[in-house]
């Protein structure tokens with residue numbers, strides 16, 4: 001439950017940013033065919049879409065297919081793409097990391113590592 005609350009907090013922050021950029025648009029708010037989500041394993045029906053919207057800028061996906069970086073277009077419940085499977089693992093990892101902070105607040109988000117890239121840097125750029 002605590003993890004879910006943390007994720008909600010992350011999502012709300014991110015959603016604010018997205019709404020500011022998106023003039024409050026609600027594009028893609030519903031699932032592939034508009035029905036309820038069928039294959040959520042870590043997020044909840046209440047918080048998942050704010051997370052989805054946050055992933056796009058956090059990983060810099062605007063030029064990489066946006067939502068379809070992780071999803072096949074016709075069925076977003078499908079776990080076809082390894083990027084989606086990896087993202088689900090990362091959502092759990094971020095929840096675990098945040099749960100270790102003593103103040104119970106969200107300190108680490110996708111953006112903390114990804115910084116608008118799909119490949120976070122492990123080492124600083126060479127100084128020369």
Ligand code: HEC
Pocket residue numbers: 028029030031032036037038039040041042043044048052053055056059061066067068069070071076077078083084085087088
């Ligand atoms: C970085 C990868 C990634 C991106 C980008 C992404 N998603 Fe997802 N999406 C996921 C994962 C992972 C899940 C499953 C979460 C879970 O298991 O709780 C999911 C689940 C969903 C579902 C629920 C499908 C079902 O029926 O179970 C919908 C709908 C969805 N995403 C829509 C979107 C939309 C719209 C966007 C773009 C705004 C988007 N996603 C961007 C990874 C991504």
Ligand code: HEC
Pocket residue numbers: 055059083084086087090091092094108109110111112113114118119120
């Ligand atoms: C602690 C740092 C860290 C955080 C936080 C993090 N990631 Fe990652 N992520 C990485 C690293 C490092 C890689 C590259 C792993 C590799 O090369 O195998 C990666 C790779 C990925 C990939 C695969 C990209 C590709 O090109 O296939 C996806 C998708 C992804 N992360 C999604 C997410 C999402 C969504 C979140 C937030 C819920 C997140 N990550 C948070 C470090 C992080």
